[in-house]
Amino acid sequence: MSDLTVYLENDARRPEFRTADPALMAGHLAHIGILYERWTADAPLPASADADAVQRAYAAPIDRLKAARRFCTADVVRVTPKTDGVEALRAKFLYEHTHAEDEARFFVEGAGAFYIHLDRRVFRVLCGTGDLLSIPAGTPHWFDMGPRPRFTTIRFFSRPEGWMATPTGDTIAARFPLFETEAVEAA
Ligand SMILES: [Fe+2]
Structure with a gap:
C-alpha cells in the first residue's frame, strides 16, 4: 500500500506522477537525495511486542543503517487514535519544517504520509x-x-538536539491533500 505521488509545487490537484512500485519509488527518491528502502523483520513480531522486541526483530537492518548514516541511537514510537493529545501531535508536524539532523523513520506497522518539498x-x-x-x-x-x-x-538519531523542527514559514502544506487513514484502512 506504499506509494509515491509527485506534484508540481503549484498544482496540488493533478499529480505529475504516481507509482506503488518499490524500486521505482526508491529510484525517484534517490534522485532527490532521499533514502527509501523496504525492510523485513528477522523474526515474526507478535502484536503485543514491546519496544525492545521491535528493536530485536529488526536488529540487522537497524545496525546497518546506524553504521551507514552515523546514527547513534534509535527508539520506538507507537501512536494510536487513543494516544494522549493525538490531535495536537498530528498538528505538530503538519506544516513545512526542517531539522538540523536527518529524519529517518522505519514503519514497523501502520502508515503515515511524508511530503517532501x-x-x-x-x-x-x-x-x-x-x-x-x-x-x-x-x-x-x-x-x-x-x-x-x-x-x-x-x-x-545522530544527536537529540538536532531533532527540533524549524518552520520554514511556507504555508504550502495547507494546499496539499491530507493523509486520509480511512482510505488506507479500506484498501
Ligand atoms: Fe520532520
Whole structure:
C-alpha cells in the first residue's frame, strides 16, 4: 500500500506522477537525495511486542543503517487514535519544517504520509509497514499521520538536539491533500 505521488509545487490537484512500485519509488527518491528502502523483520513480531522486541526483530537492518548514516541511537514510537493529545501531535508536524539532523523513520506497522518539498515539486511518500525513509537535514517537509493515526515507527538519531523542527514559514502544506487513514484502512 506504499506509494509515491509527485506534484508540481503549484498544482496540488493533478499529480505529475504516481507509482506503488518499490524500486521505482526508491529510484525517484534517490534522485532527490532521499533514502527509501523496504525492510523485513528477522523474526515474526507478535502484536503485543514491546519496544525492545521491535528493536530485536529488526536488529540487522537497524545496525546497518546506524553504521551507514552515523546514527547513534534509535527508539520506538507507537501512536494510536487513543494516544494522549493525538490531535495536537498530528498538528505538530503538519506544516513545512526542517531539522538540523536527518529524519529517518522505519514503519514497523501502520502508515503515515511524508511530503517532501524539493526541486519545485512535492513528493508525497505514503509509508506503510516495512518502509524505511530517511530525509536529509535541512530538507523542507511535513508529515501527516491522518485523522485516526495508527503506526509504530523506529526513529533514528545522530544527536537529540538536532531533532527540533524549524518552520520554514511556507504555508504550502495547507494546499496539499491530507493523509486520509480511512482510505488506507479500506484498501
Ligand atoms: Fe520532520
